[in-house]
Amino acid sequence: MAENDELIRLTACAAVALLRRREVTPLELVEASLTRIEAVDGPVNAMVTRCAERARDQARRIMASPAPSHDFGWLGGLPLAVKDLNDLAGVRTTYGSPIFADHVPVRSDIMVERLESHGGIPIGKSNTPEFGAGANTFNEVFGDTLNPWNTTLNAGGSSGGSAVALATGQVWLATGSDLGGSLRTPASFCSVVGLRPSPGRVASGPDGIKFDTLSVNGPMARTVEDIGLMLDAMAGWDIGDPLSLEAPAIGFRESARRRQAPKRIAFSPDLGVSPVNRETRALCEAAARRFEAAGCIVEEACPDFSGVPEAFQTLRALGYVAGMRELYETKRALLKPDVIWNIERGRALDAETIATALLRRSRLYDDIAAFFSRYDLLLAPAACTPPLDIKQRWVREVEGHVFENYVEWLRLASVVTMASCPSLAIPAGFTADGRPVGLQLVGRPRGEAALLSAGAVLEDLLGLSSLVPIEPRPGSADVLVRS
Secondary structure, rough: HHHHHHOOOOHHHHHHHHHHHOOHHHHHHHHHHHHHHHHHHOOOOOOEEEEEHHHHHHHHHHOOOOOOOOOOOOOOOEEEEOOOOOOOOOOOOOOOOOHHOOOOOOOOOOHHHHHHHOEEEEEEEOOHHHHHOOOOOOOOOOOOOOOOOOEEOOOOOOOHHHHHHHHHHOOOOOEEEEEOOOHHHHHHHHHOOEOOOOOEEOOOOOOOOOOOOOOOEEEEOHHHHHHHHHHHHHHHHOOOOOOOOOOOOOOOHHHHHHHOOOOOOEEEEOOOEEEEEEEHHHHHHHHHHHHHHHHHEEEEEEOOOOHHHHHHHHHHHHHHHHHHHHHHHHHHHHHHHHHHHHHHHHHHHOOOHHHHHHHHHHHHHHHHHHHOOOOEEEEEEEEOOOOEEOOOOOOOOOOEEEEOOHHHHHHHHHHHHHOOOOEEEEEEEEOOOOOOOEEEOOOOOOOOOHHHHHHHHHHHHHHHHHHOOOOOOOOOOOOOOOO
């Protein structure tokens, strides 16, 4: 048990280094992961489906190969979690929906196939809200995923299971996805790291909308360098995705290792579009100012995001109609109310509203291009509030501002989605009552390499990455339900 405990506390990069030197085997890491899941997942409910024998078989195949260890791709036999929105061949994949409670796909997602081709070993599926709708991870199939820092709190969503599995040391890496903050919010709430990459950086499919630039898959980990490692294993062109990009000549992990500080940074406490909890605002500004210790200029500024949240909701609703029309027409009674709301909002759209949203997004990109001619990074809170009571399904109010629906409180993330910029969420600190707060670092379009390099600099300055993994911590019954 002591040996297993030592292994699960390694970074992903350190674990892969041991695999390369054959000082540990893939099977030993698989067993360490399974043992840790069994020991800590009960109080948090993050890893809802496990595929132990499948993982063991993969590990044994890698170990039996006569090829040198460096031939096993970027990951070399490292176990990881796959979000339950992504198909994993031969393993129950529910999308958090009762409709698919017994669904077992015959083919994995392109992203999962790529991870496995680079030596990743899926250990199981991490929990997600139904079809990823909502920034709190709960569903009727598996129930609630709880925050390990305080198990009365929510873990964020929709990649909440992945974030919790990382924070508790169940896995070294996990997949996430992000439409309007589904990867960045749980990273912020659980004090781990998550990257929303540029559209096309990680190939998606074979199902889904082929030309969608709002929803992306991305890596989640406990350190920025681990994010770079996982992105190396995820990135690359695939004929199944018309938007997919070629992998770079210099790997993303190498870019993170270079730790090059940016010259000029813009910080905004609210991006001009959202109320922000006072403690969150203060913690994020303090974290951003730490860049000054690396010789960076930090100024308060941001692009003009006015009207972008409304445009996002229009395009999001349009995507729900395109992607879920058949389920709505045949299984409406079994769908989550939030999903129905999104689809029906999309069905009610007219051409003028859609055109207005498309044009607003186009103007935003022009503003973004001009903004990044002056600044290297844009920093802002990853979420407008720390995690709240698990019973509060979505944030109703922050600093006296009342949100009308479950998407509005995600504006800090959704406007960055609309900009098509990569965004890295890293831990920024903790509130006085111990709730995690995350900072998002936004880079130039397709600028993941420089973003990860800068993120690693700030991570070192803040010194928070060593705080995870943790044991799940029971929380107080009188947790705040309003921010």
